[in-house]
Amino acid sequence: MADLCAQESSEWPLWTRKDVERETPSRKDGISFAKETQCRRTAGMFLAEAGKNLKVPQLTIATATVFYNRFFVVQSLKHHDHMIIASSAMFLACKVEETPRNLIDVIKVTYTLQFRNNPDKLKLLSNKEVFHSRMDAVLFGERVLLHVLAFDLDIEHPYIYLVQGRKKLPVGFPETEGLKLLQCAWNIVNDSLKMSTVCLEQTPRDVGAAAFLLACKWTNLLPRLGSDSGAGFFRQIFRVSMTHIENLSRSMLELYAGAKEQGGEGTGTMQPLEKGTVEADYRVRGDALGTGGFEQDQKASIKDPLDLGHLEDGELPG
Numbered sequence: 001m002a003d004l005c006a007q008e009s010s011e012w013p014l015w016t017r018k019d020v021e022r023e024t025p026s027r028k029d030g031i032s033f034a035k036e037t038q039c040r041r042t043a044g045m046f047l048a049e050a051g052k053n054l055k056v057p058q059l060t061i062a063t064a065t066v067f068y069n070r071f072f073v074v075q076s077l078k079h080h081d082h083m084i085i086a087s088s089a090m091f092l093a094c095k096v097e098e099t100p101r102n103l104i105d106v107i108k109v110t111y112t113l114q115f116r117n118n119p120d121k122l123k124l125l126s127n128k129e130v131f132h133s134r135m136d137a138v139l140f141g142e143r144v145l146l147h148v149l150a151f152d153l154d155i156e157h158p159y160i161y162l163v164q165g166r167k168k169l170p171v172g173f174p175e176t177e178g179l180k181l182l183q184c185a186w187n188i189v190n191d192s193l194k195m196s197t198v199c200l201e202q203t204p205r206d207v208g209a210a211a212f213l214l215a216c217k218w219t220n221l222l223p224r225l226g227s228d229s230g231a232g233f234f235r236q237i238f239r240v241s242m243t244h245i246e247n248l249s250r251s252m253l254e255l256y257a258g259a260k261e262q263g264g265e266g267t268g269t270m271q272p273l274e275k276g277t278v279e280a281d282y283r284v285r286g287d288a289l290g291t292g293g294f295e296q297d298q299k300a301s302i303k304d305p306l307d308l309g310h311l312e313d314g315e316l317p318g
Contacts, residue, residue: 015197020197024036025076026072026077026078029077029078030078031077035077040068040069040072043085044194047061047086047089047090048194049113051064051090053109054090054094054106056094058186059157059159060097062157062190062193064089064090065089065199066157066193066199067092067093068089069197070149070200071085073197073200080144081141084137084138084141085145086110087107087110088144088145090106091106092145096153096155103135104135106138107131111125157189158189158204158205158211159189159208161205162182162189165182165208165238166179170233177224182215184215184219185208185215188211188214188252191256192255195255196252198248198251198252206244206245209245210245210248212234213230213234213246
């Protein structure tokens with residue numbers, strides 16, 4: 001086990017793209033940036049699917065993904081099983097975001113996802129020793145995460161800025177178009193979490209603004225934000241530098257091209273969003289941008305999404 005380098009500051013610092021590419025502990029241990037990127041994207045998709053199977057809201061999935069990315073920007077992939085850390089991040093995020101899930105359910109879901117293409121490994125889940133070993137590993141991973149993150153678990157996400165941006169659209173802006181815009185921006189943020197280290201490099205406000213801008217362009221709705229192509233809207237509502245978010249939105253767009261070239265997920269991850277879905281999961285409190293927060297309205301009860309037959313919810317293999 002590697003020495004644990006906990007952050008001394010309660011405020012997690014932003015990293016530059018250069019540092020993420022060249023200066024992480026994994027790079028110093030001889031692991032290439034391409035390999036680390038592959039691991040991050042694998043973990044991002046793994047967490048998204050695990051969260052879906054555990055029936056937790058997107059906020060919990062996003063928090064788990066940020067935990068994972070923060071961990072491996074100060075720790076090396078050489079010294080930690082990154083899938084165990086991802087599983088631990090999901091278990092911890094469920095607690096932090098007040099959507100707790102039973103450890104046994106988290107083990108069932110994450111283990112099955114990790115080894116779904118390995119039938120021999122899947123069979124081992126029914127072995128009590130293997131099951132308990134996995135539980136111990138995830139619990140230990142949670143303790144390591146807490147130490148490395150210095151118990152800095154209060155994560156702000158870009159979603160609040162998207163919801164507020166939609167609420168501040170010009171008078172007369174069609175509701176259906178506003179929902180379409182929010183859907184697109186919401187999924188851009190989700191994809192940026194899975195496919196990049198933007199959560200390490202940019203503030204949630206800037207990520208939200210850039211995603212909103214890119215969504216406006218993709219939906220051809222930017223002209224409706226004013227004769228200045230929305231510049232005034234973004235300065236007033238998001239309070240950001242238009243030049244900066246233009247550059248950031250271009251970087252986000254490049255992620256889709258890169259994912260497509262590698263055969264990964266890109267715009268195909270954008271699924272239809274029913275009216276009210278976003279607000280059903282989250283309610284915005286506080287004024288405007290920067291002071292509000294998400295409060296979950298619905299706490300879905302966990303039901304085992306895996307058909308393991310011999311394992312009932314909450315029951316250890318005998």
